[in-house]
Amino acid sequence: MGQKKNLSEEQLLDMYRKMVRIRLFEEEAIELAKAGKTRAVVHTYVGQEATAVGACFQLSNKDYITSTHRGHGHCIAKGADLRRMFAELMGKETGYCKGKGGSMHIADLDTGNLGANGIVGGGIPIATGAAVGLSIRKSKNVVVCFFGDGASNQGSFHESLNLASIWKLPIVYICENNKYGISTHFSQAMNIEHISDRAKSYGIPGHTIDGNDVVQIYDALGEAIERCHAGEGPTLIEADTYRVSGHYFGDNENYRTREEVNVWRQKDPITRFEAYLKQQCSISQEALSSILVEEKELVITSSQTAEKDSEPKASEMMNDLYATQFADITWKPFVSTHKER
């Protein structure tokens, strides 16, 4: 496990709480999917909780993230409201997107979440663009861009990391190597051992770390953010983790063995963190259990409340496409030299 450094017990427990919250949220989401209450497939984050939580624990609401099709974990780690998330999964008008987006499309600017994205690699240029904005503003805030091993084979990955490097943007790229892109093992989709080695193409640091160790992620993010603050630009972090669930709920999983999955179940980030909290931080099982109970309660209540919410009315369909207000800018005169070059 990583160094807990300056993390207080309260903070550690808060991390634990978030990880548990994600796990329980996903388990409930699967129940909803089974019952046909979500419309389409849900891509769950089970087994990867440490990455989102460790990373987002370094961020304030004014720091931004971009997320993926497998975005519930990032969303929750960034502080999203569960009821509004469940409502979105169930296509309710109280959902984050008023039922217009769905599981793959939750954004929440209040918590700095610039959005999940159904296009693999689609969020990478967007995150990079947000970092350009922060850089021009000379803000001390940063962007964390989450994506998968599969996404690292997209052209958008290459273009974005290169741009971030030459402009020394305040951004951290976190590649969650959960070993699969749908059915394709990463070793079948690329001919390298560590995706973090791709950082060399851009002259930026790249590290592979244990993605199932929440404290290690937290520490790695801390370092990367320091680099951002020092104006040194982006870092690529490969989080070594595993997609314990199928690609989506309902996946036949004909491309891997039960054994392989079981090996990784042994490395479950929550179980490991529990052990660590108990052994290294003398936190009692009761403390952990009561968090579990509270979170279970929160998840179930949120889900049930959301389920009772209304579907949007058909008349809502045409709203929200265009902003109707123009910005309030007064143009100042400026006559250019007109010496075309």
Add this chain to the structure above:
Amino acid sequence: MGQKKNLSEEQLLDMYRKMVRIRLFEEEAIELAKAGKTRAVVHTYVGQEATAVGACFQLSNKDYITSTHRGHGHCIAKGADLRRMFAELMGKETGYCKGKGGSMHIADLDTGNLGANGIVGGGIPIATGAAVGLSIRKSKNVVVCFFGDGASNQGSFHESLNLASIWKLPIVYICENNKYGISTHFSQAMNIEHISDRAKSYGIPGHTIDGNDVVQIYDALGEAIERCHAGEGPTLIEADTYRVSGHYFGDNENYRTREEVNVWRQKDPITRFEAYLKQQCSISQEALSSILVEEKELVITSSQTAEKDSEPKASEMMNDLYATQFADITWKPFVSTHKER
């Protein structure tokens, strides 16, 4: 200079002839552009002749290349007919593309040239696709894919090299680092010293070689092609060279100094090769001069002949979009199991 290895005097002189031919072709193309006889800008290959010639000297007509907006050199090195090239530049019906393509769009399957491309990076996936075809056919032929330093920042570069690596395709990627993408110095567009280092992202060999040394290019290609033949897959070769001319004829070149250009003029690949041929291979100045005279004659005659050719008739405009014949395949019955998975 590289090792001449098994190159005969005849071969060396043939290389020299091709380099001179390219240079003279480009000088004539600039004259035509100045005189308004080409329609749009021409991107000349002056100063990079060694790369195209050295590389293509390893290839037969059954080996393929893809080229770029700066494609005349590749085209000629692969054996194209000058009159048809000039005719294309002048938009004549006798041109390679019947006047439909222009300078940036010459393809010639007879010499294995899969085409120049006006989209920066656009040829890289196409070259890769051709290599897939060769690989499935178990052909011993190879593909050489030319592109610039600027193109190596395109997403298509990343996706293609990765694909070629995992499938061990018979292809050589030659990045001609001529230092600029239009006005942008490569050091401003990427944060690395050697573009060849990007090979590491794909687990393939990457080499930076002297792109103004025709024998060195020839040797490097030889090695890379041996790898292809051994089924070991692609190589990335960065040819260190310089775009002596402006981006196109008419460029104001406000982004670089005369001195910088002059430094590179000292490394002119043709002058260097002349010295090499004389000093290392005891080839006489007369032999070289007579080649110069012959090529000058060829270029001028080709240009003048092409100039007299007719423009295509407007009635030709609608032809050549769709192939009208279907392939001659007889479908064999095959009833599948219909066990959907």
Add this chain to the structure above:
Amino acid sequence: MRKITMRQAINEALHIAFSSDDTIFIVGEDIAKYGGQLRCSYDLVNNFGSERVRDTPISEMAIVGVGNGASMIGMRPIVELSYIDFLGTSFDQVLNQAAKMRYMYGGRVNLPFVIRTQCGAGLGNGAQHSQSLEALLCHIPGIRVVMPSNAYDAKGLLLHAIRDNNPVVFIEHKALYKKKCEVPEEPYELEYSAVVKRPGKDVTIVTYSAMVHTALAAADQLTTEGIDVEVIDLRVLEPLDINTIIASIQKTSHAVILHEAWKKGGFGAELAAQIQAEAFDRLSSPIIRIGAPNVPVPYSAALESAYIPSIERVVSAVKESLEYSAKKNS
């Protein structure tokens, strides 16, 4: 005759193609052992091996590039794009390469390859996995666009498309995959042409892909009210079989155009423009276009079903068309 699903018919066409010609191969994401996100390529890798049935990384620009490059040297690749929405990440290879190379190179190269992809809303896949983007492709000279509405057509048109020496985008509507119809076991081809699915004399509905079924259902419903609708399934948008359309309008003098794609700038606009140009005097009422409203595909069931053109909308458009001319004549 046996009935099979459109998915099975496509799988069968692929098997026929692979067993008939060695230059045919397929590339795409998760298409081999997994059978593809479209789940049409099952068994192929077992029967023809991993040289010809190739799982790719998630790299759509390169994937479509395989179609371009391999076809140029004489292979006949089939490229599977898991969703038509991924034209986004691969568009240059379609717009500026596949569609242009033959013409731009003076007719000196052929590009015999097929991009198979799925389109369509209705399954709650959200804004980025539910689009109908055929209009984008139909605007670009140089590519064929095929959109079958059933298993029988899919098999025959796919084999025809594979023999075509031009790039073809073959678009399968995801809501049709499980629909069954009678399909002969032997290989057969269908030429690029429209078909009159249901003859009628009062109003012509011009449609294609999944909306054919909506049109037929509307036609059935309208029969009970004594209205006799002709339904044309275009099957192929490029080349367009305009003659079949005009012949029908000459008979009915009323036209309703129906597609799931956005109405604005959709292929229906082109159809309307051509019909009014060719049959101006024959039209008794304005051509009515039915398409999706001007918003991305919404997720929630309530919104998505309001979004997709419904049988009711078709029924009332047909009536509106007839009422317009009736009023004028009265």
Add this chain to the structure above:
Amino acid sequence: MRKITMRQAINEALHIAFSSDDTIFIVGEDIAKYGGQLRCSYDLVNNFGSERVRDTPISEMAIVGVGNGASMIGMRPIVELSYIDFLGTSFDQVLNQAAKMRYMYGGRVNLPFVIRTQCGAGLGNGAQHSQSLEALLCHIPGIRVVMPSNAYDAKGLLLHAIRDNNPVVFIEHKALYKKKCEVPEEPYELEYSAVVKRPGKDVTIVTYSAMVHTALAAADQLTTEGIDVEVIDLRVLEPLDINTIIASIQKTSHAVILHEAWKKGGFGAELAAQIQAEAFDRLSSPIIRIGAPNVPVPYSAALESAYIPSIERVVSAVKESLEYSAKKNS
């Protein structure tokens, strides 16, 4: 009043914008010291510095991504795409991101950014640098599309577009850059609307961008034959000012639609479809669409000038339209 070129007008609008609002910045290839391939951004870097005027690598997906990401957090980026043809390499960020994010996220984000780009044939730039691709954009809900025909409109519309809180694609025709007209020095905005460039009573020509000048020349020529043409410059394709069009057709009852883009599936198809729907009974003859033929833009002068809609084609279309109704009434 002073006359300046459209290039100068755009440059002036950029200077006004940069000096008025700190959140405005520009990214693109070779736009700083070099002044851009469009040569509209000269002096900007000297006046506003390299933080706000940024040369990028050749990475169009990332470049448009800057527009999306930075605008979402409250900046107002201007993205220069050197040629509209490079929508190919950047399309996902337009189709699936810029156009969809606001709706998909339930109206919770704004994307105030402008993509400035050039379109058009006529300069021998060949098939991949001469396209008019506005129809692709107009089909996609969620983006504004602006296409000025002159320096005055360009300045006023660009400033309006920069204040818009939606993604706008601002398309400058390359053949217009050197055209001069009277342009006030002070800042001003033009609202999104069409304009009647020339009133007339016989036939309406609906057009935009460079073709406005072709239409006006045709109208002049037709005057000598006693034919009085009304020319409408749309200026903005999304939102479309349909009222101005319909009002004109109500007057003339004859419509000719003119654009440089491919006729098939072009924006003219949408215009024709809307016009026939809204003014069916008023139309005395079929709507005639003039656009480019169904091939990529050819290189040679002879072919390219045959490719681009000419004054003669417009003149004869107008006459054809009038003759049709004359024949009918006779």
